[in-house]
Amino acid sequence: MSDINCRMPAVALRGLVCLPDMILHFDVSRKKSIAALEAAMVKDQMVFLVAQKDPDEEDPKQEDLYTAGAMAKVKQIVKMPENMVRVVAEGKFRAELDEMISVSPYLLTDVIIHDREEKVENENEAEAMRRVLEEIVQKFIDAGAKFGPEITRQMEQAEDIVKLTNQLCANMPMRWQDRQTLAEKMDFRERYEELCRIMEKEYDVLLINQDIQNKVKSRLEKNQRDYVLREQMKLIREELGDDMQSEIDEYEKKLEELKAPDVVKEKLEKEISRFKASAGNSAETGVLRTYIDTLFEMPWSKTSRDNKNIDKAAKILREDHYGLEKVKERILEFLSVRLLTKKGDSPILCLVGPPGTGKTSIARSIARALNKKYVRISLGGVHDEAEIRGHRRTYIGAMPGRIASGLSHAGVKNPVMLLDEIDKVSTDYKGDTFSALLEVLDSEQNSKFRDNYLELPLDLSDVLFIATANSLSTIPRPLLDRMEIIEINTYTQNEKLHIAKEHLIEKQMKANGIKAKQLTISDKAIEDIILYYTRESGVRGLERCLGDICRKTARMILQDGKKNVKVTEKNLEHFLGTKKYDYEMANAKNEIGIVRGLAWTSVGGDTLSIEVNVMPGKGKFELTGHLGDVMKESAMAAISYIRSVSDQFNIDREFFEKNDIHIHIPEGAVPKDGPSAGVTMATAMLSAITGTPVRADVAMTGEITLRGRVLPIGGLREKSIAAKVAGIHTVIVPEKNRRDIKELDKEITKDLKFVYASTMADILPVALESMPKAQAANS
Incomplete structure (x- = not known):
């Protein structure tokens, strides 16, 4: 094909040349060039690309351009920030500039396109x-x-x-x-x-x-070579903003001022030397920098000054928490020992109790009372041993364990460290987390605790460890032996009332922007919230209910223009809705075959009505009410005891073959189990069999043996509270639980009469309205 003359827009390139079969990427910022590209895109996407003789020329004329260029097809135009356009073009044909037609609004040129076929024949x-x-x-x-x-x-x-x-x-x-x-x-x-x-x-x-x-390279001597390399590295770091030498100087200055054991200083000196020799952009530099910073952040010798005023500490504990006298007494004992010995081993306390009883907040109050730093470490769900001991530095992303990180966060070596939810630690193929905690909580070993990441002995002997748990059943025995167990029991109704009045109401009013004069809650309203809107051992649900009242009060103040809101037992449902719970009160009259039992639950104590029916049949013995294996065995033991002493109660020997006995505990959707209902079921069955009514104001708890002995039980505090709430006046408990009754608060034992039983013979005269005639005759 011959040469072609045509007129088309042109773009002047600076420092670039376009040739046929060439994909060219370039940026355009001049208005004339952008206009030329736009004109090409409107027509056929073809543009003449020609190089400038002087790349710095901003407004080139024909004499400023080379003659030879290329016809190119614009493949893509992308608008960039700051009026910049990014272009992708493909060179198609060789072309020569014939004449510049105009320079505004863009370069318009007459060009000669060389579209001839080139070929070597030979x-x-x-x-x-x-x-x-x-x-x-x-x-x-x-x-x-x-x-x-x-x-x-x-x-x-x-x-x-x-x-x-x-x-x-x-x-x-x-x-x-x-x-x-x-x-x-x-x-x-x-x-x-x-x-x-x-x-x-x-x-x-x-x-x-x-x-x-x-x-x-061959002529440079070693010193000259090292000097040149250092200068090059210095220049590169300055360009990258990585002034490594200043970091090294800062590390060396910190090392001189650091108060730490000699082994720590030697380790730091060695790591700083390695950091100095490493390349500025290598991966090792970042690892070394992180490790050195971590060592400097650890409080090797820094301690805080403890509170030495016992009266002040006692005052703070009283202000923060109502009740919990055992916990307060143990903390004051610790402070007294510390003041007398000037050192003293820090105890490892384990606060055990149901959720919402304030275990975590007690630890915070202890830190405030002792004027110590407070660090909380949540162990719930931790299953990797490295979470405690730290990762080895050979792993990518290695970091210290939670204990070392907690000390670093506290900034001192003698903080109060709360190990929250220690009973929820788990174990898998990554290691035994409980075993890792053994070294942390053993006062004989933790003075030289070794974190895998730090690779240095860490002194934990000055740390006051406080652990919390809901249950001790999942904690291994070796770990339990290293801790001092303090039980946080279920709060009584009166304790919850005081906690609400002295702490929770003020806290929720402040959180919701309510002033003191804008909201008043009566004591009876608080009692109704405790009884009918919450069922718990602690006060977490009570606090949520008070928060609901505060939020509704805030809306009434803003929307209805209320100046003061009063909450009483009469308008409580307006704030919290209908009652969620209702306690089963003592029966109004004595009944046959119905006995009130006492049970411990995860949210406190409760009463259970055990009902027994006897009907003609073939000796079938049936248990209903979603009972566990232990309660079923208790029922079997109770019926065996009754059959063994049937002569004493003038029960026909063929009675058990001609009659069916059905034991039922209401609320069948709720699972029930535990070794404390044996005497209750035995009494209910004997009442139903002999037709003797059971006193309605009596409740009982205890396990029974085949010979009628009464075995001790647990959870007596919670069970006693439940009996009092239900309006029970007489509580029958095992004789071996007499010592537990002595430890109960007077608030609980007031208006309750406790009867201690060693055998069923001690229970029946108290529980039954009258002794069966045969029994009276024999006695």
Whole structure:
């Protein structure tokens, strides 16, 4: 095809040259160039790309441009920030600038497009030309040029020598001026010869550059080489904003001022030397920096001054918590020992109790009373031993364990450290977490506790450890032996009332923006909340109910313009809705076959009505009410006892073969189990069999044996509270629980009469309305 004259927009390139078969990426910011691209996109996407002679010229004229360029098709235009346009264009044909038509609003030019077909007719000549280019390219590859694989691929895919020459002109590394020279060679043979010359020249420059580098490297002596490398590293770090030398100086200054054991200082000195020798951008540098910073952050010798005023400590404990006298007494004992001995081993206390009884807040109050830093570590669900001992530094992302991190966070070596939910620690293939805690909580070992990440002995002997747990059943015995167990029992109704009045109401009013004069809650309303809206051992649900009242009060103040809101037992349902719970009170009259039992639950004590029916049948014995295996066995033991003493109560020997006995405990959807209902079921069955009514104001608890002995039980405090709430006046308990009754508060035992039983013979005269006639005759 012959040459073509046409008029089209032009873009002046700075430091770039476009050739046929070349994909060119460049940015455009001049308004004229952007306008030219827009004009090309409107028409046929074709634009004339020509290089400027002076790249710094902002407003080029015809004389400022080279003549030879290329017709290119604009493939993509992307608008960038700051009025910048990113362009992708593909060179199509060689072209020459004939005349500049206009320079505004964009460069409009008349160009001559060279669209002629170029071909080497002689196949031997074409093959010779290809081999020459391959030899030159191979020399580049052998010399270590980085473009080797890409150029090799292009040479293999090139269809003929003309295509190969065009690709090498477009892709071989060279100065843009040399590429412009190739653009000006319209004849293929001239262009080929010029390409060979430029490639030979670039190869010579490459060899000379490598030779110079080798000579310089071989002549540098060791000291000069180290100096040059250090200066280069310093310059690189300054460019990257990584002033490593200042970090090293700061570390060395910190090391001089650090108060720590000698073994710690030696370790730090060694790590700082390694940090100094490491490369500034290597992965090891970051690891070393993190490790050194961690060691400096640890409180090796820094301690806080403890409170030495026992009266002040006692006052703080009284202010923060109502009741809990045993816990307060133990903390004051610890402080007294510390003041007398000047040191004293820190105890490991374990507060055990139901949820919501204030175990975590007690630890915070202890820290405040002793003027110590407070750190809380949640152990619930922790199953990896490394969480306690730390990860070894060989692992990516290694970090200290929670104990070391807690000390670092506290900033002192003698804080109060709360190990929350220690009973919920688990164990799996990653190690035994409980065993890792043994070293932490053993006063004989924790003075040299070793964290895998720190790789240094850590003194934990000054830490006051306080653990919390809901149950001791999941804690291994070796770990229990290292802790002093303090039980946090269920709060009584009166204790909850005081806690609400002295702490919770004020806390919730403050949290919800209510002032003191804007809300009044009567004592009877609080009592009703405790009885009918919460069923718990602690006060967490009570606090939520008080929060609901405060939020509704806030809305009434803002929306209804209320000045003062009074909450009483009469309008309580307006704030909290209908009652959620109702306690089963004592029966109004004595009944046959119904006995009130006492049970312990996770939310406190409760009463259970055990009902027994006797009916004609074939000796079937049935148990219902979602009973567990232990209660079923208690029922079997009770019926065996009754059958063994049936003669004493004038019971026909064939009675158990001709009658069915059905024991039922209401609320069948609630699982029930535990070794404390044996005497209750025995009494209910004997009442039903003999037709003797049971006193309605009596409740009982205890386990029974086959011979009628009464065994001791647990949870007596909670059971006694439940009996009092239900309106029971007489409580029958095992004789061996007499010592537990002595430890109960007077608030609980007031208005309750306790009867102690060693055998069923001690229970029946108290529980039954009258003794069966046969029994009276025998006695």
